[in-house]
Amino acid sequence: MTHSATTSANAVALANPWAVVPPLGNLDAYITAVNRLPMLTQEEEQRFARELRDSGDIEAAGKLVLSHLRLVVSTSRQYLGYGLPHADLIQEGNVGLMKAVKRFDPDQGVRLVSYALHWIKAEIHEYILKNWRLVKVATTKAQRKLFFNLRSMKQGFKVEDAADDITHRDALTDAQIDVVARELNVKPEEVREMETRLSGGDILLDPAPSDDGEQAFGPIAYLSDAGHEPTAMIESAQRDVLATEGIATALKSLDERSRRIVTERWLNVNDDGSGGMTLHELAAEYGVSAERIRQIEVAAMKKMRTALAEYA
Numbered sequence: 001m002t003h004s005a006t007t008s009a010n011a012v013a014l015a016n017p018w019a020v021v022p023p024l025g026n027l028d029a030y031i032t033a034v035n036r037l038p039m040l041t042q043e044e045e046q047r048f049a050r051e052l053r054d055s056g057d058i059e060a061a062g063k064l065v066l067s068h069l070r071l072v073v074s075t076s077r078q079y080l081g082y083g084l085p086h087a088d089l090i091q092e093g094n095v096g097l098m099k100a101v102k103r104f105d106p107d108q109g110v111r112l113v114s115y116a117l118h119w120i121k122a123e124i125h126e127y128i129l130k131n132w133r134l135v136k137v138a139t140t141k142a143q144r145k146l147f148f149n150l151r152s153m154k155q156g157f158k159v160e161d162a163a164d165d166i167t168h169r170d171a172l173t174d175a176q177i178d179v180v181a182r183e184l185n186v187k188p189e190e191v192r193e194m195e196t197r198l199s200g201g202d203i204l205l206d207p208a209p210s211d212d213g214e215q216a217f218g219p220i221a222y223l224s225d226a227g228h229e230p231t232a233m234i235e236s237a238q239r240d241v242l243a244t245e246g247i248a249t250a251l252k253s254l255d256e257r258s259r260r261i262v263t264e265r266w267l268n269v270n271d272d273g274s275g276g277m278t279l280h281e282l283a284a285e286y287g288v289s290a291e292r293i294r295q296i297e298v299a300a301m302k303k304m305r306t307a308l309a310e311y312a
Helices: 003-015 027-036 042-055 058-066 069-082 086-103 112-131 141-163 174-184 188-199 230-252 256-267 279-286 290-311
Strands: none
Touching: 027 069, 027 086, 042 058, 042 086, 058 086, 069 086, 069 112, 086 112, 112 141, 141 174, 141 188, 174 188, 230 256, 230 290, 256 279, 256 290, 279 290
């Protein structure tokens, strides 16, 4: 590109900031266009930042964002090893850049590039953690620190081992775990746990049928049926006995009136809980107060619990 063409492109970028940036669908064209955008001088950056802060000038915000898009592209390249689309990493980094521009204070004495780097990385980190696996592998601060540093540190150990003619090892030794824990200020057991998480992968417990209609074999086949576990079967049988013979025996321990009150209140009900007689209905039938029916019911239930305990 000639000097005049470059000057013309810079003029267009400053006059209409978004006109020169193609969509991310064409990644190569996007990166090429971003790298051609003019950088702002410190004076221009300060001026645009104050215009945005003092009057909410959207055009000034656009110029600040555009001049730092190449920073996002450069930063996003550091995270290509996680197997996620480069365009998505750039998109998330751009979100962080816009957040940084919105919060940037030009009077703090730092350049926007230094301030924005934190926000760009934060958004990219969050995107990677949410999308690297189906199950999120890092939630605490220590886990996040290990997730983004453990693999590179392991590579460093492998290089040292090769230089010392030590047999290749995939797992960290206890001494290496202590080094990682000390350098990252985390616990050794947290290092071991993250190493285990990173070495694993997502597995479907119940895979979908194959194209020929055959049911795929998955780990769910190894899971036991808790319903047929001996202890659970014994407990289930005991509950069945208590619900039939036990209740019948407990009811026999009551006088006729108490038995009928319990039966009408708790046993003659539908599946939805309706159908039982109310305290007032039973009170009207026996010619006593509802409170008296409640007292009889409480005493009867207490007597039944004692009988059920002895029966069990």
